[in-house]
Amino acid sequence: MxxxxxxxxxxxxxxxxxxxxxxxxxxxxxxxxxxxxxxxxxxxxxxxxxxxxxxxxxxxxxxxxxxxxxxxxxxxxxxxxxxxxxxxxxxxxxxxxxxxxxxxxNLQFRPSSSHETSILMDHGQKHHTSLQNANRGVDDLLQSGAGILESLQGQRVTIKSAHRRLYDIANTLGLSNTTMRFIERRAYQDKFILFGGMVFTLIVIGLIVIYFT
Structure with missing residues (x-):
């Protein structure tokens, strides 16, 4: 060894x-x-x-x-x-x-190379224009989404106001506890529907932004 x-x-x-x-x-x-x-x-x-x-x-x-x-x-x-x-x-x-x-x-440029270059430039310009259009479309979608969110917020305020009015009316009229609990449960469900709609709208806007960018 x-x-x-x-x-x-x-x-x-x-x-x-x-x-x-x-x-x-x-x-x-x-x-x-x-x-x-x-x-x-x-x-x-x-x-x-x-x-x-x-x-x-x-x-x-x-x-x-x-x-x-x-x-x-x-x-x-x-x-x-x-x-x-x-x-x-x-x-x-x-x-x-x-x-x-x-x-x-050793690369030699032929007379036709200028034509090929112009074709490439035209293609690049079209691609740039398409990107600009896509960006404008995304901006429009974002603005539309912002409007929808503002509308949902306004509806939330309206629902809250209606709930308070109903509660006041119920106190005034002396409604039963069962009726009051039903009204409160319905308002609670409406709140989930409102938030669910807002979340769904945000998800749709996010998917559109990701797709177009």
């Missing part, structure tokens, strides 16, 4: 040195260095798997220390693989930006 551990540890150090060459070498030999690094990482992975099997053949007093060393190798392998993936992603993004910049520099 010990020789395999030393060999794997040496592979980790050599792979780290390969990263230094990769950073200094530029794009000239980057493909070859990347393949070399990936091959070394694969070898480290294979060695770690073998070490995890061999550790159980060691004496009990050496297993704990051996397991810690194997875990360190596995951590180093993960770190190296992550560093390689990060380098590849950076390189791909750099190449993609270079291709896009090259394509932009």
């Amino acid at each position: 010990e020789p395999l551990y030393l060999q794997t540890n040496r592979l980790v150090q050599e792979t780290q040195q390969c990263f230094e060459k990769l950073e200094k070498g530029g794009d000239a030999n980057s493909d070859a260095i990347e393949r070399e690094i990936q091959a070394r990482i694969d070898s480290i992975t294979s060695n770690c798997e073998r070490l995890e099997i061999l550790i159980y053949k060691e004496p009990l007093n050496r297993r704990t220390n051996g397991k810690l060393r194997i875990d360190q190798l596995k951590y180093d392998r993960m770190h190296l693989q992550a560093a390689l993936d990060t380098y590849r992603n950076r390189r791909y993004q750099r190449l993609q930006e270079e291709r896009e910049r090259e394509a932009l520099l």
Whole structure:
């Protein structure tokens, strides 16, 4: 087990040195260095798997220390693989930006491009006009909703006033307690109907605003 551990540890150090060459070498030999690094990482992975099997053949007093060393190798392998993936992603993004910049520099405008541009502008103007119309429609709906709410508030005041008048009349006429409770229960139900109508109106206005925006 010990020789395999030393060999794997040496592979980790050599792979780290390969990263230094990769950073200094530029794009000239980057493909070859990347393949070399990936091959070394694969070898480290294979060695770690073998070490995890061999550790159980060691004496009990050496297993704990051996397991810690194997875990360190596995951590180093993960770190190296992550560093390689990060380098590849950076390189791909750099190449993609270079291709896009090259394509932009080589773009040639044809005489018909002005016509295409005018079509795009007309389409944008129509879209802008449609948005303005939609905004005006939403404003009208909000104003209508505000008018409905004011009307409901006025009805609430009217109902309250009518309830007070009925109560006064009932006291004047000396109506029975059963009749009074019936009137109060009816007024209580009317209050729920009023609030329910207000909530329903607000929900409808909210849905219309969300739909149009």
